[in-house]
Amino acid sequence: MTAAVEIVRLSHAYRTRPVLKGISFDIAAGDFFIIIGPNGSGKTTLLKAMAGLLAPQGEIHLMGRPLEVYTRRALARRLAFVPQLITEDLPFTVREVVLMGRTPHMGLLGLEGPEDIAQTQAAMAFTGVGHLAHRKMDALSGGERQRVFIARAICQEPEIILLDEPTAALDLTHQARLMDLMERLKRERGVTVVMVSHDVNLAAMYADRLLLLKNGRIQALGPPGEVLTYDRIEETYGCRVLVDESPLGRFPRITLVPDKYAHPEKSGRS
Ligand code: ADP
Numbered sequence: 001m002t003a004a005v006e007i008v009r010l011s012h013a014y015r016t017r018p019v020l021k022g023i024s025f026d027i028a029a030g031d032f033f034i035i036i037g038p039n040g041s042g043k044t045t046l047l048k049a050m051a052g053l054l055a056p057q058g059e060i061h062l063m064g065r066p067l068e069v070y071t072r073r074a075l076a077r078r079l080a081f082v083p084q085l086i087t088e089d090l091p092f093t094v095r096e097v098v099l100m101g102r103t104p105h106m107g108l109l110g111l112e113g114p115e116d117i118a119q120t121q122a123a124m125a126f127t128g129v130g131h132l133a134h135r136k137m138d139a140l141s142g143g144e145r146q147r148v149f150i151a152r153a154i155c156q157e158p159e160i161i162l163l164d165e166p167t168a169a170l171d172l173t174h175q176a177r178l179m180d181l182m183e184r185l186k187r188e189r190g191v192t193v194v195m196v197s198h199d200v201n202l203a204a205m206y207a208d209r210l211l212l213l214k215n216g217r218i219q220a221l222g223p224p225g226e227v228l229t230y231d232r233i234e235e236t237y238g239c240r241v242l243v244d245e246s247p248l249g250r251f252p253r254i255t256l257v258p259d260k261y262a263h264p265e266k267s268g269r270s
Contacts, residue, residue: 002029002063004063006060006061007058008058009024009057009058011023012054020049021217022217023217028192028209030190031186031192031208032183032186033193034194034195034207034209035047036210036211039198041216042216047194047196048081063160076156079159080160081164084168094133094137097137097152098120098124099117099120101123101153102120105157120151123151123154126151127147129144150166158191160194161182161192163194165198167199168198179202203224204228210222212232224251240257242255
């Protein structure tokens with residue numbers, strides 16, 4: 001089976017500063033693939049490269065074809081990218097932003113048809129922003145905005161969806177709902193979900209495979225149980241943790257051990 005994404009010796013530098021250092025890996029079609037790693041390890045850069053937003057060195061293949069052969073429109077029909085929280089003012093309503101996701105499917109005149117309207121409604125309902133349809137984007141909370149951009153991506157009906165820290169602005173309920181939603185897209189529509197996350201516990205719960213990045217290199221790649229070991233987390237993140245099995249299933253649960261608990265005698269705890 002063709003990999004959804006194939007990365008070969010990918011490198012990228014901002015000016016002279018190397019950020020990705022010759023990494024190679026595949027993402028199988030229909031996988032829930034989560035990229036984790038400390039701040040500055042190159043996660044966002046990697047995701048942007050896959051979305052065709054950078055000009056890195058090396059090769060990126062999407063569904064068996066080099067990324068460069070896709071036109072913007074052809075790429076948008078197959079791949080959707082949800083960047084980190086977008087905070088600039090947008091003079092559009094929620095419905096208008098979500099409908100933009102249909103652009104790559106519309107005819108040359110860009111006129112919306114019944115299918116586009118139905119998809120827009122369904123995506124807004126899916127992400128719980130239907131009641132905000134006529135609200136201006138400027139009048140939304142960070143979490144609501146985030147859900148609108150996710151609705152727009154779903155509207156694109158992509159085969160691959162890339163999400164950069166999509167749960168960052170969400171409360172607990174919406175975090176769980178978003179992760180379940182991505183799980184459903186994967187299960188019911190065979191979508192390949194590629195997500196950057198800083199929440200290792202959410203990542204452990206949902207990922208088929210985890211990529212752990214550090215300083216632009218692959219530290220580990222595999223199922224959560226193999227990647228999230230005690231030694232590797234301490235070495236990569238430089239912090240103390242406890243790792244045990246989650247009460248919810250056969251995947252690891254990571255508990256941060258801050259100084260206060262690692263050295264209780266120093267903080268007055270006994
Ligand atoms: P992560 O997502 O893992 O936090 P990033 O890919 O955002 O890492 O960034 C990796 C490194 O590249 C960081 O040190 C960051 O400061 C730097 N960087 C990111 N974007 C740019 C940019 N547009 N110009 C210059 N440096 C950048």
